[in-house]
Structures are given as C-alpha cells and as structure tokens.
Amino acid sequence: MPASAPTTGVLGIDIGGTKVALRIEPSGADGGPGSGVDVAPVESSFPWTPAASAPRDLADLTDGVAALRARWNGPLTAVGVAMPATVDPAGRVTTWPGRPSWTGLDFGAAMRGLVPGARVAHADDGDLAALAEAAAADCPDLVYLGIGTGVGGGLVLAGRPCPRPGHGSAEIGHMLISMTGAVCTCGRRGCVQATASGPATLRRAAAYRAATTASVDEPDGGEPGGGEPAGVPFAELRAGWLAEADWAVRAVRESTQAAAVAVVSLTEVLHPRLAVVGGGFADGLPGFAAAVDEQARVLGRPGHPPAPVQAAVLGGLSSLSGALLLARQAD
Template sequence: MEAAIRYHLGIDVGGTKVALRAEHEDGTVRETGFRWPPAADSRPADAAADLALLVGHVREMSADAAGEPCGVGVAMPATLDASGVVTAWPNRPGWVGTDLVGVLGTLFGTTRVVCADDGDLAALAEARAASRADLLYLGVGTGVGGGIVLDGRLLPGPSRGSCEIGHLVVDRAGERCDCGRRGCVQSVASGPAVLRRAARARGAEVSFADLARALADGVPWAADAVREGCAALATAAVGVSELLRTRLVVIGGGFAAGLPGFTATVAAEVARLARPGHPLPPVEPARLQGLSSLRGAVLLAKESHV
C-alpha cells in the first residue's frame, strides 16, 4: 500500500477570521478559512461555540488534505502561557482559560501542536521571504501586532514571550487601549481605532470601504485619520531602530494592505523622525501580504516537527 503523503498544517487565528493552510511534502498546498460570527454586544464571545467552529473547520481541512499531519503550528493574537492556555485576549475575552493546545491536540493524537504569537510568526515568515536576518514587522488589522527578527532569530524568543510592539506607549495622554493602558500603538493605529477617528472627523459612521474610497480620492478626513495611525507606527518603528538597528521595517496586515498608500505614509513619517548621522531603515510592504502569520504558522509546524 502506498504511504499517505504527509503535510504540515498552519492555523492563523485572528480577531475576525481564521485561515488554515496545509503544505504537503509533494508540494501540494490547500487553504481555507472562515470568519467568526460577531459577538453579542451584551456579552463576551462564547469560547465554547468558537472552539466548536474552529474544530469543525480543522477536521474538514484534515479530511480534505488526504494525508497524515506531521506538525501543526498555530498563530494566535492572544497571550498564552507556556502550556498553551489563553491568559488574555481583549477581543474575545471569553477565551481566557482555554487550553487551546489541549483542544487541538485531541484532534491530532501524537502529532505535535505548537502555538506562538501571530506577530512573531509573521515577522519570521517575512524575514524568510525577504532573505533578511534583521527586520521589524508591524501588522495592522483588528489590533496591531508585530515581531522582531535579529540575526535570524525571533526577539525576545519563544521561551521569553512575544514581541508586544502594539502595546508600546506612544502617547501618554492618548486613548485607552484594549489592554487598559492609554496611548498604546494599537489604540491609535489599529483598524478600529483609525475607523473611529475617521468617523469623528466625518461626523458619520465610516466603514472600511468608505475609508478606502475616501483615501483614494484624497478626502481630508480620511487622509488625516490614516496619517495619525501611520505616525504612531512610525514612532514605534523609529524607537525600535534606535535600540536594535534593525535594517528593514515591513508593514503588513489586512487593514494596511487594503488602504492605498498606507506603507508609503508610514515611510514618510519615519523619514520625518530621522536625525543626523543615524539613518533609519527602509519601510516596505509585506511580501506575503495578508498571509504572513499563516505562512509563519506553517514554518512553526515544520521547525517544531521532530
């Protein structure tokens, strides 16, 4: 009997959607995904219902993959402890206490399931895609995530936790972040933060499509709202560069990718913060576009597989 073709499975769990990618050893690739149902305004997301939905899609992907999994990597926006239990997730607080590794582990038997921060994994995937040993990745979506690769390795490293660049404070008097502090990068530059700022300036609700159209047309309320978010990202990027001398800044995430000129605006704000004798790194869009974390999850599955 011919042996089943093995594959590595990557799962990118986001605040609004989940993506799955199976890479077979023969080069075959399968991808699928789904969106979380909106949580009721009166209560946190139902973790049990979320997990049932996730498990159902993982089972469906595994059946379609028609092979044997030899490693599973999971990119998470939440904070997990060393054993894979969720300790904080502001966007879906009902998940706190969930043993994600345990839940997924029951589906795969002896196949190892490993979780890591989605921003860290995106940084690793972008570094590989760019053939760079040093870079800072900033992912802008429902929140602001990111990661740092230095000398080819993630900083601070899996054993010491994730790179929480979205929670660098850039404005002590700024708006309150989901984490409880004021003025975090995320409170200024995340997709929801930019949309709220645009709505205040416009005097009416603003959808992502509204913002993208208005930005393309050069409408002031849209340009100003986006520029403020980009300035916060640039401030964080310059601060990291001053400390670590990273050689490239990469801007990713679905929100950033969908807005015309977003990366160029961050680059302009970075250039504005330059000081004599200390050149700042170039700013480029993510090569993997919205798939950085997903590709990073597959890399985690491969590199954790023994």
C-alpha cells in the same frame, strides 16, 4: 507521484481577532519546499462570530479544520498555530482582550484536539509573522508590524526571534507612544494599537466624516471620545483613502504616524536593517507602508536614519506563513 496518492501534510492556523485562516501544505517528505514535488496546498478562512463564547469559537474552529482536511488527501503530521492572545508556559490563555471568553482556556490541549496524533506547536502571531517576513526578504535583522484588528509585531535579530524563546513576545502594539493618547483595549492610554489598529482608524474616520457633513456648527475635535459613531465600513475607508478624501486621509495618516513612531523608536534601540508593515488592514490600503516610511524619514535625526519601511512581502498572510514554518519545524 500519482494525483490520487495520499500526501502527508502540515497545517497552519492563523487565529485573528475577527477571523481564522487555515492552510494545508505538503510536508517535507511528500512535497514541501525544495522537494521538487508539485502538490497544491488547500486553504480556507472563516469569520469569528462576534462576542461568541470560547466553546462556540472552538466548535467553529473544529468545523473549519475538518472541512479543510476533507479537501486534503492524506494525513497531517504537524500543526503550527499563530495566536494573538497571551498564553502562559503551561499553555493556558491569560488574556485576550479581543475574545475575553478565552481567558483561562487550556489552549494547548484545545489545539492538540483539532488533529489527534499530530505534533502541535503555537507561538505569538507577530513573532511568527516577523520570522516569515525575514525569511521572505532574506533579512536577518527586521522589525515587523502587523496592523489588523489589533497591532501585532515581531523582531528578528541575527536571524533569531527577539526576545528569545521563553521570554515573552515582542509586543510592539503595546509600546507607549503618548501618555495622553487614546485608550487601548488593554486599558492603558497611548499604545500604538490604540491609534494604529484597524478598528481605531475606522472609528476616527467615522467621526471625521461626520464632522465634515454636520449641518450644525460643531467643534472639529480630534480623537473621538464617548458616544463616538461606529466605524465606517472598511470598503468606504479604502475608497475615501484612494480618492484622497480629507476625512479618510486624516484618519489613516494618524495611524501611519503612530506606526512610524514605533519604527523610529525601535531603530534607535535595536538598529534593524528593515521594517516591514503588514496585516490585513494595512495590506488592504494601497500606499499604507509607503506613508509609514515617509513619516519615519521626517522623524529621523541627523546621522541616524530609521530603518527603511516596506510593505510585507507576504501581504496579509505573514502570520499564516509563520504558522506553517512552525509546523515544519515541529514535523
């Protein structure tokens, strides 16, 4: 195919709590997987403006899609969207604690307006990430935890998403692991997300580091409460984790333990063959998944070992890869 020839493409959109990732790949007709035609994809990402309104977010998303399309020589036939918010069957956002201004938004209509004429499908980001990781690992029975701004998750059993379409998503981040744990963004105490998410870990790390450098004698309390310092920058946590600084190891280990509890509990009920840990936050901390696996081994009971835990094959791009799978199905 000549380099200048138009190429039909599909668009994947991964809408996260703090950023959006976009990628256009050739469709099956013009160079998709297995076609033998080598056409390079194009991709980009941009951060959300903190506390912006839904109209501002949608304007930024529209601009991001338009800029990426300008780099693609050809039409788009389908769009797949990975979304962390709860969207009802009519396509309307019912809740998204990370972007509360989106509540009530006609999400389906907004996504269709991004690429007029293209077929559009959307699904939970954790469910899509699980499907993408199951395909990458060639594993039909898999549990996925995506640890980033929140904690997403998904289940694939016998090669199919669980729960089945039309029955909600696998909200692993909102599994209760402690009746008296930290407060989650959903308002409850003790969700996996309340301990294991990136922001929760960064806040604890700030409190633990402050406690080790305090010039006055203060109790070395556990989970920081009201008036806690802002979270440390991720780069500093990563450096502290790699240097095995006590404050960083303590904060991250609490997160990996929460993830391990989720893996062990799901193994007891569903018996997946593999557990995968991904998401931007976990992917950025070398050894995070291995630490989850180590703690899961400790929590296993005799004769009933938990599923082995490994890092996501697709790293922090699992949800985006799942969105592209969804686009190809819609194409």
